[in-house]
Amino acid sequence: MNPIETLAIRDWYAPVAPELAAHALDALEAGCVLRLPLPFVLSADEQVLLSDRLLSGARKNISYNPADDSVKGADGDAGLEALLRGMLGRYHASTRALALQLFAPYAGQMRDGRASYRPAEIAGRVPKSWRHDDTRLHVDAFPATPVHGRRLLRFFNNINPHGEPRRWNVGEPFADVAARFFPRLPPDSPLKARLMALAKITKSKRSAYDHYMLALHDAMKADLDYQREVAKTAAEFQPGETWIVYSDQASHAVLSGRFMLEQTYYVPVAAQRYPERSPLRVLERLAGRALV
Ligand code: SIN
Ligand code: FE
Numbered sequence: 001m002n003p004i005e006t007l008a009i010r011d012w013y014a015p016v017a018p019e020l021a022a023h024a025l026d027a028l029e030a031g032c033v034l035r036l037p038l039p040f041v042l043s044a045d046e047q048v049l050l051s052d053r054l055l056s057g058a059r060k061n062i063s064y065n066p067a068d069d070s071v072k073g074a075d076g077d078a079g080l081e082a083l084l085r086g087m088l089g090r091y092h093a094s095t096r097a098l099a100l101q102l103f104a105p106y107a108g109q110m111r112d113g114r115a116s117y118r119p120a121e122i123a124g125r126v127p128k129s130w131r132h133d134d135t136r137l138h139v140d141a142f143p144a145t146p147v148h149g150r151r152l153l154r155f156f157n158n159i160n161p162h163g164e165p166r167r168w169n170v171g172e173p174f175a176d177v178a179a180r181f182f183p184r185l186p187p188d189s190p191l192k193a194r195l196m197a198l199a200k201i202t203k204s205k206r207s208a209y210d211h212y213m214l215a216l217h218d219a220m221k222a223d224l225d226y227q228r229e230v231a232k233t234a235a236e237f238q239p240g241e242t243w244i245v246y247s248d249q250a251s252h253a254v255l256s257g258r259f260m261l262e263q264t265y266y267v268p269v270a271a272q273r274y275p276e277r278s279p280l281r282v283l284e285r286l287a288g289r290a291l292v
Pocket of ligand 2: 134138139140247252
């Protein structure tokens, strides 16, 4: 299967034909990146946001929490912050409307995560460590935020005003990544997970699933032979394109680009049309036991 599936969707709010929605859900849950010719248009006032000088300190993202309409990581006055809230709030509303058209079985079960605005150039940036180096292929897993099996569904949009694409590589299917690395991953330790939660290193107790996903993320990034040799597909997402992916499943790396929006949603495995394809079920088959 082509890891990148193009869908002819040009409107955030228009109804989607049932056959197209069924195809989109199948491809998404198979681990494909869905690519849509769907721009997110900024107003004339919002054009001032197209600058990386908004970022405070050494930050690479500005983040937005739809739950309380708050923005973090931006330097600027109240006027700029209001513009950021407006843009990111509208991005959240647009992606949610489209998600509910395309992925109807998720209705009532999909939870909002944060949105982020990433104005800074990726190419040439020096990451804090190899673990933070997203130019290496990986699946997403976050050290401080256990998900207990829930899926990470992400909507990306390139709002670059200079005609520059966001360049990604997409790696091998999740089942292949998991089968290759699982035998070398360290076993989970419930005691360590409990201590990390008590010490507030993690926001809740890491499940065995969270442990294995983080270990997989790290093992992929640490293996430079794997990074060089594994089959990968290059993708250039142009300004005006939206792409949608289960980033816990599709192996991905970002090579260059600036000015991108991203909105995260959490989806339970129970809401999946094809739960057997989810990273939780794939890892449980390899482990031979329940992981949450
Ligand atoms: C990532 O999740 O690896 C980052 C993707 C991007 O910033 O394009
Ligand atoms: Fe990632």
